[in-house]
Amino acid sequence: MDDQESSDQHNFSQPSSPAHRLPTLNGVQALFDAIEKHKPISTSVAGLDATLCLTDDALPAGGGIPRGRLTEVYGAPGSGKTHFAIQLAANALRDGDDARVVWIDTSSQLPYSRLRRFLQVPQQTPVGDAPVANGVNEHEEVTLDERLEHLYISSFPHLLALVLHPSEDFPPDGTSLLVIDGLSNITLLGLPHNDTISNRPPTTNGSLSRDDIVAKSIATRRAAMFSAISSGLACLAASRNIAVVVTNNTSSHRKQGGKTSVLRSALNVQQWNENVSTRIVIYRDFWPVTNWTSLDREEARKQRKREKWPLRIAEVEKLNGIEVSAEGTKFVILRNRLHAVEPPKPVSITITDVAPPSSPQLPSQDNEEAMGNLGLEDAEEVEDQSVRLPEDMLSSSAAQELKATKRKIDEVVDSEDEDEIEIGNAGRSSLVPRGQGGFLPSSQLAQEGADDGGSPLSARQTAGVGDHAVDGQDDDMLLHN
Amino acid sequence: MADLTEVLPHFDLQLWRHLTYSLEKKNILTAELLSKDPVEIAKRCPLPLNELRRLIAAVVDALRADTHFSSTTITTAQPVGSGEPPLKKARIFREDPEFPPLQCVRTLDTNIDECLGGGFAAGCISEIVGESAVGKTQFVLGLLLSAQLPPPLGPGKAVLYLDTEGTLNTTRLDQMLSSHPTYQQLPPEDRPSLNRVLTMSVHDLEAQEHIVQFQIPETVRRYNIGLVVIDSVTANFRAEFLGSSAKVLSDRAVALVRLGNTLRRLANDHNVAIVVTNQVSDRFDDARTTADKLRLSSQAPSSSGTSSLQTQNLTPRAWQSQNTQQPRSSQAPIKSMQLQLSPSAQARKDEVMSLDFQQRFFTGWGDNPSDPFESLKTPALGLAWANQLDARIVLKIGRGSTNPVSGTGNILSEAKRKRYLGVVFASWTPPSHTPIPYTLETQGAVSMSGTTNAKAVHQDEFDVDFEEVDAEDGRESTDADLLNPQYWDDLDNDFA
Numbered sequence: 001m002d003d004q005e006s007s008d009q010h011n012f013s014q015p016s017s018p019a020h021r022l023p024t025l026n027g028v029q030a031l032f033d034a035i036e037k038h039k040p041i042s043t044s045v046a047g048l049d050a051t052l053c054l055t056d057d058a059l060p061a062g063g064g065i066p067r068g069r070l071t072e073v074y075g076a077p078g079s080g081k082t083h084f085a086i087q088l089a090a091n092a093l094r095d096g097d098d099a100r101v102v103w104i105d106t107s108s109q110l111p112y113s114r115l116r117r118f119l120q121v122p123q124q125t126p127v128g129d130a131p132v133a134n135g136v137n138e139h140e141e142v143t144l145d146e147r148l149e150h151l152y153i154s155s156f157p158h159l160l161a162l163v164l165h166p167s168e169d170f171p172p173d174g175t176s177l178l179v180i181d182g183l184s185n186i187t188l189l190g191l192p193h194n195d196t197i198s199n200r201p202p203t204t205n206g207s208l209s210r211d212d213i214v215a216k217s218i219a220t221r222r223a224a225m226f227s228a229i230s231s232g233l234a235c236l237a238a239s240r241n242i243a244v245v246v247t248n249n250t251s252s253h254r255k256q257g258g259k260t261s262v263l264r265s266a267l268n269v270q271q272w273n274e275n276v277s278t279r280i281v282i283y284r285d286f287w288p289v290t291n292w293t294s295l296d297r298e299e300a301r302k303q304r305k306r307e308k309w310p311l312r313i314a315e316v317e318k319l320n321g322i323e324v325s326a327e328g329t330k331f332v333i334l335r336n337r338l339h340a341v342e343p344p345k346p347v348s349i350t351i352t353d354v355a356p357p358s359s360p361q362l363p364s365q366d367n368e369e370a371m372g373n374l375g376l377e378d379a380e381e382v383e384d385q386s387v388r389l390p391e392d393m394l395s396s397s398a399a400q401e402l403k404a405t406k407r408k409i410d411e412v413v414d415s416e417d418e419d420e421i422e423i424g425n426a427g428r429s430s431l432v433p434r435g436q437g438g439f440l441p442s443s444q445l446a447q448e449g450a451d452d453g454g455s456p457l458s459a460r461q462t463a464g465v466g467d468h469a470v471d472g473q474d475d476d477m478l479l480h481n
Numbered sequence: 482m483a484d485l486t487e488v489l490p491h492f493d494l495q496l497w498r499h500l501t502y503s504l505e506k507k508n509i510l511t512a513e514l515l516s517k518d519p520v521e522i523a524k525r526c527p528l529p530l531n532e533l534r535r536l537i538a539a540v541v542d543a544l545r546a547d548t549h550f551s552s553t554t555i556t557t558a559q560p561v562g563s564g565e566p567p568l569k570k571a572r573i574f575r576e577d578p579e580f581p582p583l584q585c586v587r588t589l590d591t592n593i594d595e596c597l598g599g600g601f602a603a604g605c606i607s608e609i610v611g612e613s614a615v616g617k618t619q620f621v622l623g624l625l626l627s628a629q630l631p632p633p634l635g636p637g638k639a640v641l642y643l644d645t646e647g648t649l650n651t652t653r654l655d656q657m658l659s660s661h662p663t664y665q666q667l668p669p670e671d672r673p674s675l676n677r678v679l680t681m682s683v684h685d686l687e688a689q690e691h692i693v694q695f696q697i698p699e700t701v702r703r704y705n706i707g708l709v710v711i712d713s714v715t716a717n718f719r720a721e722f723l724g725s726s727a728k729v730l731s732d733r734a735v736a737l738v739r740l741g742n743t744l745r746r747l748a749n750d751h752n753v754a755i756v757v758t759n760q761v762s763d764r765f766d767d768a769r770t771t772a773d774k775l776r777l778s779s780q781a782p783s784s785s786g787t788s789s790l791q792t793q794n795l796t797p798r799a800w801q802s803q804n805t806q807q808p809r810s811s812q813a814p815i816k817s818m819q820l821q822l823s824p825s826a827q828a829r830k831d832e833v834m835s836l837d838f839q840q841r842f843f844t845g846w847g848d849n850p851s852d853p854f855e856s857l858k859t860p861a862l863g864l865a866w867a868n869q870l871d872a873r874i875v876l877k878i879g880r881g882s883t884n885p886v887s888g889t890g891n892i893l894s895e896a897k898r899k900r901y902l903g904v905v906f907a908s909w910t911p912p913s914h915t916p917i918p919y920t921l922e923t924q925g926a927v928s929m930s931g932t933t934n935a936k937a938v939h940q941d942e943f944d945v946d947f948e949e950v951d952a953e954d955g956r957e958s959t960d961a962d963l964l965n966p967q968y969w970d971d972l973d974n975d976f977a
Contacts, residue, residue, distance in 0.1 A: 077843045152548065152749055153548055154746050157544055158488070161540070190512045191512070221513065225513065260837055263836055308914045
């Protein structure tokens with residue numbers, strides 16, 4: 001038995017074979033690996049890069065989109081999300097000779113001509129030099145073709161098959177960036193919604209409770225799918241050290257007591273948000289008013305020329321898992337790259353610490369969490385059982401304000417957004433007196449749906465009772481039809 | 482599993498008959514089949530676990546093969562495709578004869594085509610939006626003809642016109658065909674013909690959905706169609722979804738997303754250009770004050786000084802120490818923490834990110850701050866539809882009276898009233914800075930000859946990089962330019 005001389009049975013020591021040992025790395029090597037493998041992908045907008053690297057302590061300067069994490073970029077149609085991603089892809093491809101990028105289209109095809117142009121400008125311009133446009137040489141062309149994987153996904157199950165059941169060749173080794181352009185459109189379509197049960201004949205007796213149950217089950221299923229896709233993407237990012245960048249559309253939400261609707265990400269759901277590490281919003285704005293008289297003719301002409309480009313602003317909303325409010329970075333999309341309009345300033349980030357909650361969580365809160373965020377909007381404010389809204393929809397604004405302030409104090413920061421009260425959400429208020437243990441499917445008879453159909457597939461309350469016509473509630477609604 | 486036939490039309494469900502009944506009874510969608518734990522599904526609808534696992538693996542394989550992914554993981558045991566091999570990966574940087582470069586449907590007017598970045602790209606959904614009587618249908622009729630031109634002028638295929646409002650005006654088409662110089666110059670066999678224009682008329686939404694989902698793909702395949710026009714996409718939606726209650730609008734949004742998805746699949750699978758027309762509704766906004774207010778506020782620093790508790794210039798070190806002070810941040814970094822934003826920053830953000838303000842930039846009306854009296858319009862069908870589009874082109878009637886009755890009464894001049902075309906957003910080309918003026922002639926849309934300067938400006942935009950503004954400025958005004966009165970008008974306008 002005792003063939004091997006190195007083993008000593010009496011001491012219970014095992015032969016030290018290499019298979020039993022974890023590979024060791026010296027510290028310098030580990031640091032080099034960390035720097036190399038975790039190098040973020042620059043966005044070519046200097047101020048934005050600086051903001052994005054604020055939480056990376058040990059890494060060298062030059063921030064960007066972090067690898068190993070899920071990043072969400074959202075904006076209104078035409079705001080520049082796709083071109084932002086094209087810039088990232090170009091920078092990632094130029095980062096090394098074997099860097100790979102995977103681009104997944106869900107709607108419009110990646111415009112190759114733009115990517116080609118973006119690749120013609122080097123990522124880092126030496127200070128003081130004009131950017132040199134060097135063409136892509138023949139050798140590089142060959143490798144670029146192989147290093148960019150371009151896929152087209154037509155439905156949500158297709159995406160799940162790729163992401164939740166990855167194989168060795170997807171994503172390929174050495175991938176540093178995975179872009180999914182237009183995730184919100186196919187996600188929303190792939191979720192269960194009321195249509196799947198619309199074939200059932202409506203029951204008259206107890207129809208409310210039946211639809212409640214159905215709506216609740218739909219809500220939990222939707223929440224589960226949001227969880228699945230977001231955790232799948234985050235896992236993929238972390239396990240393969242890829243920067244996963246997702247572009248989303250927007251939907252509109254009406255703030256409580258407010259007259260205007262605000263644009264939020266179309267996937268603004270808790271189960272999605274909790275796996276998103278970085279979130280960037282891109283929006284357009286007018287150029288700031290220029291004081292023409294202070295400029296001489298030459299500068300005025302230059303400024304006039306500059307203002308011909310649409311001004312876009314990228315703002316970081318979430319950084320490394322923490323919601324922040326940082327000043328947006330102005331940039332324009334040129335023919336072959338993104339260009340920051342102003343030189344980078346010292347970045348200041350606003351975080352306001354929140355006082356610990358003074359009262360214990362309300363039971364309604366738990367139910368809300370259990371149901372997950374329904375539909376696409378922020379969690380509806382589940383009615384506090386002790387607050388009875390008047391039955392008619394036109395509740396006075398005073399009552400709403402009172403409700404709002406009460407909510408601010410009581411509710412814990414965990415809730416998605418305190419302000420998302422729907423004005424005159426008749427369906428909900430009619431359910432409050434039923435007292436079903438605070439359970440209320442946050443039906444999306446919402447102003448958002450009213451406003452612009454921004455919430456296409458929310459779990460809808462099919463109860464006939466709650467379905468008052470919301471006349472005169474919203475100027476926008478009437479005009480939009 | 483009911484949606485599996487939609488998602489994977491070629492998947493052979495017969496092999497799995499014994500499982501699909503239970504799955505459908507429990508209303509399990511394909512997405513859930515892929516994302517949930519098989520053990521859980523096997524428990525809920527009682528099914529043998531191994532069989533379920535095999536089904537999931539088969540579905541995954543079929544989906545992967547369907548993603549135009551040159552993979553070798555197709556298991557030959559399952560009949561996944563319709564017998565066709567998976568498509569090859571497109572080559573970007575070298576010419577691949579099987580994947581021609583982005584094919585565009587042109588308008589055959591140089592200025593307009595340049596503004597559009599070549600034309601209406603294939604594989605994309607483009608929308609033409611404008612008030613009634615601005616000439617959307619006329620514009621689109623021109624495309625029906627030009628799409629038939631052989632490459633490089635066009636895709637060279639047949640076209641399909643889906644009509645929801647009235648009948649196709651074939652007389653006008655004939656008129657355009659016989660009076661357009663480009664068509665007349667071609668030999669008769671290359672000329673477009675009405676024979677290759679297929680039309681369908683549909684007047685209710687359910688029929689429209691059925692046609693778009695089933696009939697059009699079949700027609701496209703059979704007749705080799707390169708352009709599908711839907712004129713207009715709004716009519717049936719407005720007829721079906723009456724009223725403006727929240728439920729109606731949200732139902733409508735669901736239908737719109739589904740339509741968008743179907744059109745996208747059609748565009749991508751068969752490489753067709755899809756052009757839809759849309760109507761507008763009025764929008765009321767206090768244009769000047771809102772715009773000015775927001776422009777000025779955009780200059781204010783976002784970290785509004787003393788009102789927020791902690792505003793610092795954070796170095797990475799400071800950030801780290803900051804993190805440790807807050808008890809919440811001791812949790813794992815990925816876990817999201819909702820911290821309140823300072824109220825003033827939140828308020829400013831809400832103003833800029835409000836739908837009303839951002840609408841100015843993607844609807845086509847309101848993005849010119851120096852024109853506060855422009856009457857604002859909004860394309861119908863809202864943000865839900867705008868999210869489905871790849872491009873939006875706006876047609877506006879000139880700033881003269883919009884009421885065709887009033888005016889000089891001179892019919893000839895009314896007919897030649899200026900119209901403007903602008904690109905609001907497009908995935909393949911930048912938005913247009915100055916709208917292109919054009920008129921509707923017998924041959925179609927013709928841009929006005931005074932647009933040479935607009936073209937020059939456009940040329941500058943494409944050729945000139947930001948830093949090179951200095952270098953280019955020297956060339957901006959030549960003698961010929963100084964003699965051109967338009968040049969001085971432009972200068973004055975720019976300083977206004």
